[in-house]
Amino acid sequence: MFGLTFEKLLILGVIAAFLIGPERLPLYAGKLRQFVRSLRDFADGAKDRMRDEMGADFDDVEWKKLDPRQYDPRRIIREALLDDGETAPVATAIKPVTESAYAQHKRKLQAGAVPPFDTEAT
Structure with a gap:
């Protein structure tokens, strides 16, 4: 209190x-x-x-379901954009980031390589 x-x-x-x-x-x-x-x-x-x-x-x-502390805008948008039964698309070419941004910046990309992508970035 x-x-x-x-x-x-x-x-x-x-x-x-x-x-x-x-x-x-x-x-x-x-x-x-x-x-x-x-x-x-x-x-x-x-x-x-x-x-x-x-x-x-x-x-x-269900009062716990109406609790504003459980508000997750990502889930609400995902449910609003997807139809019933449809799952989120999975990107096969995107790899999670395993090294720092500085190390990624210093590393040169090869021709045709997919740039690094952070899956947890907003």
Whole structure:
């Protein structure tokens, strides 16, 4: 959660206790409890409303499939360009790079040779 560890939260709590003081600390702790409870109620209400609007399909949705962290533009473009059942073309003359770019630059190409190609280049 925002890079905060338990130790950092504990230090922030101790500093807040000193800044707020013992007289106002129970009041602010109660306000924090109310805020957390209202935030939890809001999240539960949104979930219940979504379940009501989607009906029985809400439980059937694969939520992990809709996770934006799994977004891979290369896969999406590949699937959009290829027809059903068609596989990606395989280049037989292209060889993967096994040496550095400097070494490739210094090496002269023979007549009719295929220039090196990096398969992982973007």
